[in-house]
Amino acid sequence: MDQKKLExxxxxxxxxxxxxxxxxxxxxxxxxxxxxxxxxxxxxxDTKDLDYEKDLGFxxxxxxxxxxxxxxxxxxxxTMRQFSGFGDAYxxxxxxxxxxxxxxxxxxxxxxxxxxxxxxxxSERSLGEVGRCGVAIDSLEDMxxxxxxxxxxxxxxxxxxxxxxAILWCMYLANAEKQGVSLKQVGGTIQNDILxxxxxxxxxxxxxxxxxxxxxxxxxxAADQVPRWNTxxxxxxxxxxxxxxxxxxxxxxxxxxxxYVEAGINSGLDVDRFAPRLSFFFNAHIDFFEExxxxxxxxxxxxxxxxxxxxxxxxRSLMMRFHTQTAGCSLxxxxxxxxxxxxxxxxxxxxxxxxxxxxxxxxxxxxxxxxEKAVKIALRTQQVLAFESGVANNIDPLAGSYFxxxxxxxxxxxxxxxxRRIDDLGGVLPAxxxxxxxxxxxxxxxxxxxxxxxxDRIVVGVNRYNTGEPxxxxxxxxxxxxxxxxxxxxxxxxxxRDGVKVAGxxxxxxxxxxxxxxxxxxxxxxxRCYATEGEIVSALKDVFxxxxxxxxx
Amino acid sequence: MSxxxxxxxxxxxxxxxxxxxxxxxARGLRDAGMEVIYTGLHQTAQQVAETALQEDVDVVGLSxxxxxxxxxxxxxxxxxxxxxxxxxxxxxxxxxxxGDREELLARGHADQVFTPGDTLEKITDYIFQSFKESRDS
Numbered sequence: 001m002d003q004k005k006l007e008x009x010x011x012x013x014x015x016x017x018x019x020x021x022x023x024x025x026x027x028x029x030x031x032x033x034x035x036x037x038x039x040x041x042x043x044x045x046d047t048k049d050l051d052y053e054k055d056l057g058f059x060x061x062x063x064x065x066x067x068x069x070x071x072x073x074x075x076x077x078x079t080m081r082q083f084s085g086f087g088d089a090y091x092x093x094x095x096x097x098x099x100x101x102x103x104x105x106x107x108x109x110x111x112x113x114x115x116x117x118x119x120x121x122x123s124e125r126s127l128g129e130v131g132r133c134g135v136a137i138d139s140l141e142d143m144x145x146x147x148x149x150x151x152x153x154x155x156x157x158x159x160x161x162x163x164x165x166a167i168l169w170c171m172y173l174a175n176a177e178k179q180g181v182s183l184k185q186v187g188g189t190i191q192n193d194i195l196x197x198x199x200x201x202x203x204x205x206x207x208x209x210x211x212x213x214x215x216x217x218x219x220x221x222a223a224d225q226v227p228r229w230n231t232x233x234x235x236x237x238x239x240x241x242x243x244x245x246x247x248x249x250x251x252x253x254x255x256x257x258x259x260y261v262e263a264g265i266n267s268g269l270d271v272d273r274f275a276p277r278l279s280f281f282f283n284a285h286i287d288f289f290e291e292x293x294x295x296x297x298x299x300x301x302x303x304x305x306x307x308x309x310x311x312x313x314x315x316r317s318l319m320m321r322f323h324t325q326t327a328g329c330s331l332x333x334x335x336x337x338x339x340x341x342x343x344x345x346x347x348x349x350x351x352x353x354x355x356x357x358x359x360x361x362x363x364x365x366x367x368x369x370x371x372e373k374a375v376k377i378a379l380r381t382q383q384v385l386a387f388e389s390g391v392a393n394n395i396d397p398l399a400g401s402y403f404x405x406x407x408x409x410x411x412x413x414x415x416x417x418x419x420r421r422i423d424d425l426g427g428v429l430p431a432x433x434x435x436x437x438x439x440x441x442x443x444x445x446x447x448x449x450x451x452x453x454x455x456d457r458i459v460v461g462v463n464r465y466n467t468g469e470p471x472x473x474x475x476x477x478x479x480x481x482x483x484x485x486x487x488x489x490x491x492x493x494x495x496x497r498d499g500v501k502v503a504g505x506x507x508x509x510x511x512x513x514x515x516x517x518x519x520x521x522x523x524x525x526x527x528r529c530y531a532t533e534g535e536i537v538s539a540l541k542d543v544f545x546x547x548x549x550x551x552x553x
Numbered sequence: 554m555s556x557x558x559x560x561x562x563x564x565x566x567x568x569x570x571x572x573x574x575x576x577x578x579a580r581g582l583r584d585a586g587m588e589v590i591y592t593g594l595h596q597t598a599q600q601v602a603e604t605a606l607q608e609d610v611d612v613v614g615l616s617x618x619x620x621x622x623x624x625x626x627x628x629x630x631x632x633x634x635x636x637x638x639x640x641x642x643x644x645x646x647x648x649x650x651x652g653d654r655e656e657l658l659a660r661g662h663a664d665q666v667f668t669p670g671d672t673l674e675k676i677t678d679y680i681f682q683s684f685k686e687s688r689d690s
Contacts, residue, residue: 113567113568113569113619116568117568117595119568124597125568125597126568127624128567128624128625129567129568129620132619132620132621133569133619133620202571202594203568203570241573242572242573243573243577329573332670333668334670366648366669367648367650368620368650442580445573445576445577446576446577446580446581449577449581449673450673452672453672453673462670478620549593551593551594552576552591553575553576553579553583
């Protein structure tokens with residue numbers, strides 16, 4: 001746009017501002033869920049420096065602002081992937097087969113707390129927690145039951161597992177082999193993102209250095225043997241759920257991503273050998289436009305840094321592919337049916353932001369693991385968006401909006417500011433050690449809660465329009481028998497398996513853990529002879545030690 | 554009692570790592586003038602009870618979002634009683650279904666249970682009120 005036209009627009013804008021100045025203003029502040037003040041109007045003045053080719057480009061081309069595939073949803077819709085798991089492997093296997101029958105296109109495993117923390121179901125620490133928040137997996141036997149009658153060459157699986165990711169991944173691979181599926185064919189994702197465990201999700205086991213080594217061992221093993229596997233899902237989801245703002249989610253997630261890239265390079269891997277298999281996982285919170293801009297900014301920042309700072313040349317190393325889950329923390333226990341609407345707008349922002357796969361929360365997830373009815377509605381939400389709403393017809397349809405482009409730029413700049421602060425502290429690990437990232441998140445969470453308690457931030461059905469009516473909704477209950485049955489089965493397995501072989505595999509693993517060998521082949525071997533997760537973790541703890549957090553609030 | 558600050562232990566028993574709520578509550582109680590000690594994550598029932606005793610607290614607040622509350626809360630209550638801390642105000646917060654909430658209260662495992670949607674003010678008011686009553690009686 002030429003200078004003269006811009007000047008004219010500026011004059012008109014001033015006239016408009018004058019007119020608006022004296023008009024009535026609604027009492028609810030124009031602020032996002034992240035506390036960002038939103039301008040009333042954007043104009044070409046806000047996007048005058050936007051360079052289409054340099055800043056946006058075409059879908060499937062650098063800097064990927066408009067999407068990572070050239071045909072996006074015109075070619076293939078996003079993968080509808082509902083995160084699920086409860087009780088024992090039999091219970092969850094039934095749910096997975098139900099979801100696949102309902103048209104779900106990928107699986108996503110939720111493990112129970114003991115599995116996430118590296119304890120077997122029979123550990124004292126597991127008491128009362130077996131099968132509660134997800135499915136209980138102790139050994140390869142459980143993994144075999146979990147995927148019974150599910151062909152692992154046709155379905156891709158995402159597993160939310162971090163501290164013990166290498167172990168559960170090996171169980172999945174060993175099970176695929178038993179199904180007769182070659183490792184070259186299996187596809188899926190492990191979360192494997194330990195950095196955000198230290199700052200947000202808090203399911204850690206080992207200290208940072210050995211944890212990062214396990215991660216780079218996975219990168220190297222997958223590059224050779226399991227080429228279709230996404231070796232990490234660098235996650236902002238939990239950072240956001242822990243209370244961060246949208247920009248903090250964006251910045252801390254990408255900073256973690258760059259830390260993994262540096263770890264890979266420092267372990268001697270060429271960046272283009274592992275970076276194409278890095279994937280991301282973001283939250284879709286309730287502020288519609290801020291979320292869309294977050295995804296667009298994320299793709300652009302990733303592409304630029306990977307190219308300019310880390311010298312990646314393979315285009316796949318520059319493409320940020322990501323999964324999205326709608327925001328659990330935006331859901332309310334009051335009038336849970338309203339959560340269907342919240343989830344719908346959040347899912348829509350993820351789709352307009354160009355996500356590769358999506359989980360929509362069920363309306364009852366604030367209260368319990370979802371019932372079958374609730375999870376079906378959640379899946380149908382995605383199907384209605386995909387097949388009825390028409391939003392998948394045009395690629396990045398909001399591009400060029402003065403508001404969207406201005407906010408995308410602004411969020412990119414704010415994330416860059418966080419990168420500078422983290423660099424000043426010496427990088428991500430020192431920033432975690434000094435509690436910087438944790439404190440930023442805790443501060444944001446506290447500010448948000450105060451705003452809700454004061455009524456400045458409206459939550460429908462909670463601090464406004466609260467009728468106090470009791471809720472009527474069927475919840476999923478976990479039978480306490482699950483824990484008992486799981487313990488019995490584990491006991492039988494321990495009696496049945498070859499104890500000498502198990503002990504030998506654990507001994508070899510320990511020896512290698514103390515060296516710099518790649519540990520994946522050794523874990524795979526231990527898993528194959530039915531060593532349990534807890535046994536493998538405790539062998540590694542002997543060598544690596546455990547992480548301890550300095551509690552702050 | 555009126556001049557002395559109320560001492561509160563906020564604790565995360567079990568393996569659950571959801572600490573957003575507990576940290577917000579800890580800060581809210583501190584801002585309301587109480588002395589707050591936070592255990593950090595992944596505490597066993599034993600560790601919580603021991604810390605409560607060592608710190609000589611008036612209130613123990615347990616945050617549980619993993620579904621393990623029906624196992625953990627009664628155990629901690631029992632351990633507190635065993636160490637002579639029967640008079641400690643035991644509060645629970647988290648994802649606690651209504652039926653479980655009623656049971657915890659009816660069996661005397663907890664003095665009060667707070668769930669999503671409850672405000673910081675409601676929690677602080679409850680604590681101040683409890684100590685006002687015990688002082689008056």
